[in-house]
Amino acid sequence: MIEQKIRECCVAAVKDLYHQEITPEIIGFERTKKEIEGDFTVVVFPLVRFARKSPEATAAEVGEYLKSNIPWILHYNVIKGFLNLVMKEAFWLDFLEEEAASPNFGTTPDYHQAPVILEYSSPNTNKPLHLGHIRNNLLGNSISLILEANGYHVIKVNLVNDRGIHICKSLVAYMKWSNGETPKSAGIKGDHLVGKYYVLFEKQYKEEIRSLTASGIPEEEAAKSAGLIVEAQEVLRRWEAQDPEIIALWQTMNGWAYEGFADTYKRLGVEFDKTYYESDTYLLGKALVYSGVEREALIRKPDGSIWVDLQDEGLDEKLLMRSDGTSVYMTQDLGTAEQRYNEYHPSRMVYVVGNEQIYHFDVLKRVLRILGKPSGDAIFHLSYGMVELPEGKMKSREGTVVDADDLMEEMYLTAEETTRTLGKVDDFSDKEANLLFETIGLGALKYFILKVDPKKNMLFDPKESIDFNGNTGPFIQYTYARIQSLLRKAADAGSSSFVPRPSSLVTQEREVIKLLYQYPSIVRQAGDELSPALIANYIYDLAKEYNQFYQEVPVLREEDPAVVSFRLELSSITGDVIRKGMKLLGINVPERM
């Protein structure tokens, strides 16, 4: 890595020239800005106090030292405290031949012993997936691929929320009003059918509360005493008592939901190594909590409920077990964390969960620590921001939820319309064309979501369809398809595979190579920060740079066959990096579009 070499050489320069010891980290090292001549820039301001000279003089002396000690440096220039280094072309050409052309470029060989457990998706069986889940799933899927590229063994797990009072609500509604309809008889996707009954319950429940309050009952009391909610609670009791009738219906309706989810996951392109169900895990953690009481790390209140007191740590008291001895979400999460930790001995357990649960994970880690469990330190909550609509947060009650299946279908249709209008598929078979629409539509959606920093909230306006021009998935896909078109034409013309070295590089070639050089460090950084956005923005920069090259520099039209051959090679490598980078985002690229 040239950066390390240059940093070390700067340390040596300060030692030899100024007889001072410095550490490599204090040196500023970056890519040279585009308008200025140079490939890499050393910021020497931090060195001037050791040199006791002006920034310009320091930069010049260090520059001279670097040039005579690092053979790859051709020359340098100094602007204020910025030492701009120009590398020899051989440096870039060696890089292309020896690194970029390698199939493993940008991936680290498998070297991490302990796996990483990555939990994401975590749907609720009474609601179909919506845009928020899409972000979650795309992030989880992409992060798993990025971690794998960085040499980690990733175990992707899904924890399905398939029990609880909310699930019982859809059961009650179904028993009352369905007349036994099924996804098949209703012609509705399973998860949507279940969701329909959940919504119906909420609607009727609200109606019931309204009529109760109209007859003079306070709202709070009405919400508790309404017949529907009482029924749902009764169903929950029967469920916990394993009532065969309830269990059977519960299994049937959950089965419908899973069939629906499976379709959505498939179209989104996400998958899991293991699926956990809360109905299996909700009792886990109780023993942990009891042992915590015995060790007096937790508090049992007179009514029997168990709490953890985090007030010394600046938080509140938090319930861990109800007074009737039943467990809450936290109890279960304590249990599953321990279970996974003991099963896989992971180096990290990453949870892709929305930022509304920051407090939950904070408490979870603290409680595990209080209980003396090391699993708490392995937990990392990847908290991502919400997807907001122009009018604010998505609310299922107000019908402002953007459904995942609908959105994917819309993207497909928009892709089809745009593509047909442009006349791009006139010579495609139906099958090829449909595949292309899916690739472009889903590519646009995925890129749109993944290009923004996971931590930040993002805005989605359903009225404005996701763009296909500019900083978008289709733009990148188009660039890739263009490259493949060039390569096909060249292959047809029978150009040789021998790639001679060009006598010199034009600016556009050099800029593309410099960006290619960044790729491995971007992949590493994306792995360190668990941020697909870094890959997305990088691939965009690369595609944009390549397009400029493509537009301004002849490839096949070039007369010198050696230059043609080199430019094809550069194009081919760029195409490979675009494909690999997009793959890390879970986005496919088409050979033609």
Next chain:
RNA sequence: GGUCCAGUAGCUCAGGGGAUAGAGCAACAGCCUUCUAAGCUGUGGGUCGAAGGUUCGAAUCCUUCCUGGAUCACCA
């Protein structure tokens, strides 16, 4: 009220101690007899929420304030 996150061009987003703050969209003006115009080039557009502070240097770090959001359930 406590805690946490965010505020950068009209809009959506990059940049998270270094040079004159960048892209895309939208607007306007160019570029297809030549490798795919889902492209390329150019123009306009900014007191980086505000004020202080640290620093040779601050959009970036610290403090306070303003605005928006999240969260603080015997929900998950």
